Amino acid sequence: MLYLDYAATTPPYPEVVEAVREVMVRFYGNPSSIHRIGMEAERLVIQSRETIAGILRVKPAELIFTSCGTESNNLAVKGAALAARNRGNHMITTPIEHASVSESVRQLESLGFRITVVPVDESGAVRLDKLEEALDAETVLVSVMHVNNEMGRIQPIADVARLLKAYPAALLHVDGVQSVGKLPFSPAELGIDLLSASAHKFRGPKGAGFLYCREGVRLEPLLAGGGQEGGSRSGTENVPLIVGMAKALRMATDRLDDAIERKRLFRAVLAEGIASIPELRLTGPTDGEGMAPHIVHLTFPGMKSEVVVHALERHGYFISTKSACSSGEEKPSGTLLAMGFDKPRAVSGLRISYPEDYTEDDARRFVTALRDVVAELRPMIRKSKQAGGSPR
Amino acid sequence: MKPDVVIARFGELTLKGRNRSRFEKRVLAQLQSLLANVPQLRFVPEFGRIYVELHGASAEPVAAALDKVFGLYSYSPAFVASLELEAIQEKAAAMFAALPQRPRTFKVAVRRANRAFPIDSQRMNELLGGYVLDHTPGLAVDVKSPETVLHVELRETRALLYTDVVEGTGGYPYGVSGKAMLMLSGGIDSPVAGWLAMRRGLEVEAVHFHSFPFTSERAKEKVADLARVLAQYSGGLKLHMVPFTELQTKVHEAYSGNLLVTVLRRAMLRITERLAEREKALAVVTGESLGQVASQTLPGLNASRRAVQLPILQPLIMTDKRDIIRMAQQIGTYPISILPYEDCCTLFVPPSPSTNPNMRVVEAIEHRMPWLPELIEQAAAGTETMTVTAQRQTDELAHLF
Numbered sequence: 001m002l003y004l005d006y007a008a009t010t011p012p013y014p015e016v017v018e019a020v021r022e023v024m025v026r027f028y029g030n031p032s033s034i035h036r037i038g039m040e041a042e043r044l045v046i047q048s049r050e051t052i053a054g055i056l057r058v059k060p061a062e063l064i065f066t067s068c069g070t071e072s073n074n075l076a077v078k079g080a081a082l083a084a085r086n087r088g089n090h091m092i093t094t095p096i097e098h099a100s101v102s103e104s105v106r107q108l109e110s111l112g113f114r115i116t117v118v119p120v121d122e123s124g125a126v127r128l129d130k131l132e133e134a135l136d137a138e139t140v141l142v143s144v145m146h147v148n149n150e151m152g153r154i155q156p157i158a159d160v161a162r163l164l165k166a167y168p169a170a171l172l173h174v175d176g177v178q179s180v181g182k183l184p185f186s187p188a189e190l191g192i193d194l195l196s197a198s199a200h201k202f203r204g205p206k207g208a209g210f211l212y213c214r215e216g217v218r219l220e221p222l223l224a225g226g227g228q229e230g231g232s233r234s235g236t237e238n239v240p241l242i243v244g245m246a247k248a249l250r251m252a253t254d255r256l257d258d259a260i261e262r263k264r265l266f267r268a269v270l271a272e273g274i275a276s277i278p279e280l281r282l283t284g285p286t287d288g289e290g291m292a293p294h295i296v297h298l299t300f301p302g303m304k305s306e307v308v309v310h311a312l313e314r315h316g317y318f319i320s321t322k323s324a325c326s327s328g329e330e331k332p333s334g335t336l337l338a339m340g341f342d343k344p345r346a347v348s349g350l351r352i353s354y355p356e357d358y359t360e361d362d363a364r365r366f367v368t369a370l371r372d373v374v375a376e377l378r379p380m381i382r383k384s385k386q387a388g389g390s391p392r
Numbered sequence: 393m394k395p396d397v398v399i400a401r402f403g404e405l406t407l408k409g410r411n412r413s414r415f416e417k418r419v420l421a422q423l424q425s426l427l428a429n430v431p432q433l434r435f436v437p438e439f440g441r442i443y444v445e446l447h448g449a450s451a452e453p454v455a456a457a458l459d460k461v462f463g464l465y466s467y468s469p470a471f472v473a474s475l476e477l478e479a480i481q482e483k484a485a486a487m488f489a490a491l492p493q494r495p496r497t498f499k500v501a502v503r504r505a506n507r508a509f510p511i512d513s514q515r516m517n518e519l520l521g522g523y524v525l526d527h528t529p530g531l532a533v534d535v536k537s538p539e540t541v542l543h544v545e546l547r548e549t550r551a552l553l554y555t556d557v558v559e560g561t562g563g564y565p566y567g568v569s570g571k572a573m574l575m576l577s578g579g580i581d582s583p584v585a586g587w588l589a590m591r592r593g594l595e596v597e598a599v600h601f602h603s604f605p606f607t608s609e610r611a612k613e614k615v616a617d618l619a620r621v622l623a624q625y626s627g628g629l630k631l632h633m634v635p636f637t638e639l640q641t642k643v644h645e646a647y648s649g650n651l652l653v654t655v656l657r658r659a660m661l662r663i664t665e666r667l668a669e670r671e672k673a674l675a676v677v678t679g680e681s682l683g684q685v686a687s688q689t690l691p692g693l694n695a696s697r698r699a700v701q702l703p704i705l706q707p708l709i710m711t712d713k714r715d716i717i718r719m720a721q722q723i724g725t726y727p728i729s730i731l732p733y734e735d736c737c738t739l740f741v742p743p744s745p746s747t748n749p750n751m752r753v754v755e756a757i758e759h760r761m762p763w764l765p766e767l768i769e770q771a772a773a774g775t776e777t778m779t780v781t782a783q784r785q786t787d788e789l790a791h792l793f
Contacts, residue, residue: 019791019792019793022792023792034608034610036609039609039610039613043613043789044789044792047789047792047793048793051793057452061727162492162493165493189452243792243793246793247792247793250793
C-alpha cells in the first residue's frame with residue numbers, strides 16, 4: 001500500500017509523536033501560571049516560537065499560534081479586514097482559494113466589504129494585470145494562496161507583493177498551508193504581511209497551526225479572552241502540539257533542498273507516466289515548471305474521479321479527488337473551472353501528493369496500477385461532445 | 393541575481409595608529425563566529441575593509457551579521473566582473489534589470505583604484521552610463537540627485553559593482569575600550585545603556601539583583617533574555633545574578649523611611665564594585681537618566697555615586713525617555729523590557745521616596761547598620777555567574793526541538 005494523499009494530511013514524524021507525548025507527560029503546566037511548573041511550559045512555547053521564527057527568518061513576536069490552517073486563514077482575513085475597516089472596505093482574492101479563505105471573504109462581504117475576485121490564467125496563476133487593475137486606495141487586504149491545494153500551481157507571490165508596494169494600505173495575506181515546510185522561503189523576504197500555516201501538512205500533529213503577522217500589522221482577534229498570543233488569539237496554549245509543530249517544521253526544513261529534488265524526480269516519473277496514458281491529461285507542464293514539487297494533478301475526462309480513487313484503492317494506492325474538504329460531491333471543481341477547464345475535465349480531477357522518501361520505483365509501480373485502472377474503466381468512459389476539447 | 397561579495401568598511405576614525413590591526417582582527421573574529429553556520433563564506437581583510445566572499449551563499453545573513461558588529465562604517469553587497477570593459481558593462485546592465493524597484497534616474501560613480509586599468513574614471517562613467525541607458529528602458533541620467541548611484545570600483549584583480557551603501561552600526565569594535573560592569577534591571581533603560589557602552593568598544597558584564605520570593609523566577613528569565621539580545625553584538629555576555637533578598641529585608645527592617653531607595657541603591661553599587669574588582673572591570677555602566685525617577689535627581693545621583701570609587705558611566709543621562717524607547721525598539725530589547733515581571737527596585741518602595749537625599753542623613757542611617765558591609769560582602773560572594781549567548785543554550789530539553 002502507498003499513501004499518496006500527503007496534501008490532505010501527513011503521518012507525523014515518529015520523533016514528533018515522541019516529543020508530543022513527552023511534553024504531555026512532563027510539562028502539563030499552564031504557561032500563564034507564575035510558578036515554576038507554569039514557567040517550564042512557557043519556556044517550551046517560547047522555544048517553539050524561536051525555532052519556527054528562525055526557520056522562517058522572522059521575529060518570534062510575529063508568530064501567532066492557532067489550532068489549524070483554517071483558523072489561521074480566518075484570523076488573517078477577518079482579523080486584518082476588521083482591524084483596517086476605518087482605512088477602507090475593499091478586498092481582493094482569487095477564485096482558487098481554500099474554503100477557509102473564500103468563506104471568510106463571503107462573511108466579510110455580508111458585513112459590507114466590497115470584494116473583487118481576480119481571475120487566474122489557464123495555468124492557474126493569478127492574473128497580475130487584473131490584480132493591478134483591481135487595486136485601489138480603498139483596498140485593505142489581498143489574499144492569494146502560495147501553492148494551490150488542488151492542482152499545485154505556485155502563485156507569483158513576489159510579483160503580487162511588488163504590485164502592492166504602491167498601495168501601502170493594502171496588506172498581503174498568503175495561505176501558505178501547502179508551501180510552509182515544502183518550499184524554501186521567508187515571508188518577510190517575499191513581502192508577505194500575513195502567512196497561514198498548518199502543522200499536520202508538514203508531518204506535525206493535527207490541531208496546531210500558526211499565523212505569521214508582520215510587526216505593525218493589526219488584527220481584530222476572533223477569540224477574545226485571557227490575552228494569550230499577544231492578545232491576538234486567547235486560549236491556553238496547546239504546549240505539546242506547539243512543540244510538535246516546531247519540531248516537525250525543523251525536521252521538514254533541515255534537508256529541504258534534497259527533499260525538493262527527490263520530489264521532483266518522483267514527479268517526473270508520474271508526469272511521464274500520465275502523459276503516456278491517452279485517456280489522462282496532466283495538469284500543468286510535464287517538466288513541472290511553476291508547480292509545487294509535492295503535488296501532481298491530472299484529469300480523466302468522462303470518468304467520475306471518485307470511481308478512479310476507489311479503483312486505485314483496491315490496488316493499494318490512496319489518492320484524492322479535489323481537496324479532502326470538498327470531496328464527495330459531484331460538483332465541478334471551482335479551481336479547474338476558473339482555469340478554463342470544461343465540465344468533463346473539471347469533474348474528473350485527481351490529485352497525487354507524496355513525501356520525499358518515496359522512490360522512483362514507487363512512482364513506476366503506481367503508474368502501472370494507474371494504467372491498469374484506466375484499462376479496467378475504459379468501457380465506462382462517458383462520451384461527451386466536449387470531452388478532451390478543453391483549452392490547454 | 394545574487395551578489396558575489398559583501399564589502400564591509402571600517403570607520404575612518406578607527407583607521408588611525410597602531411589600533412587599526414587590533415580593531416580589524418576583532419571585527420573579523422566576531423564576523424567569523426556570527427557566520428560560522430555559512431561554511432562557504434571566505435573573509436578577506438584589506439586596508440580599511442573586509443571582503444566577505446559569498447561563493448553562492450545569499451547576502452541576507454551576512455547583512456544581518458554586519459548589523460550586529462560594532463566598528464563598521466558601512467557595507468555594500470556587490471557584484472564582481474573581470475577587469476574588461478565589456479564584462480563590466482554587461483554586469484551593470486544585468487544589475488539594473490534585476491533591481492527589485494527600477495529607479496527612474498541614476499548616475500555612475502567609477503573609482504579607479506587600479507591605475508593600470510587603461511580607461512580613466514571619467515571615460516568609464518560615460519561608457520558605463522551609456523551602456524546601462526541603452527539596455528534599461530525608462531531610465532535617465534541625473535548627476536545631481538539620482539535615485540540610484542551605480543558605484544564601480546576598479547581594483548587590482550577585479551571590478552566591484554554595487555548600488556547599496558548601508559550604514560553600519562558605527563562605534564568601536566567590541567571590547568577594544570576595556571571592560572565595565574553593567575547594572576541590568578529588567579527595565580527599558582539599562583539594556584540601551586549597555587548597548588551604547590558596547591558600541592563605544594566596552595566589554596560589559598551584566599549585574600542583576602534578585603530577591604526571590606519577592607521577585608519571580610520570570611524576572612530572572614527576562615533579564616537573561618535581555619542579556620541574550622545584547623550578546624548578539626558581542627558573541628557572549630557574562631551575567632552576574634546577585635542574591636539581594638537578605639540585605640534588602642534586613643535594611644527594610646531597620647529603616648523604612650523615604651531614603652530607603654537611596655540606601656539600597658548605594659548597596660547595589662558597592663556590590664557591583666566588588667564584582668568589578670573581581671572581574672577587573674574599570675567602570676560601572678547604569679541606565680540612569682537625569683530626573684526620570686526619585687533616585688535619578690541630581691541629589692539622588694550624587695548620593696549614590698559617592699558610595700563607590702569607580703567611575704559611573706551613564707550613557708543615557710541626558711536622553712529623553714521617548715528617544716530611549718526608540719533605541720530600545722531598534723536594538724530589540726523593548727518588547728522584553730515591557731513584560732510585566734517586577735525587579736527588586738520596585739520592592740519595598742516607600743510611599744514618597746526622597747528626591748533630595750541629604751548625604752549626611754544617608755550616612756547616618758547607614759552608620760546605624762553595622763552589619764551592612766558584611767551583607768554586601770556576602771551578596772557579592774553568593775553571586776551566581778552565567779554566560780549568556782545569543783542563541784539559547786542547548787539544554788536538557790533540546791531533544792524536544
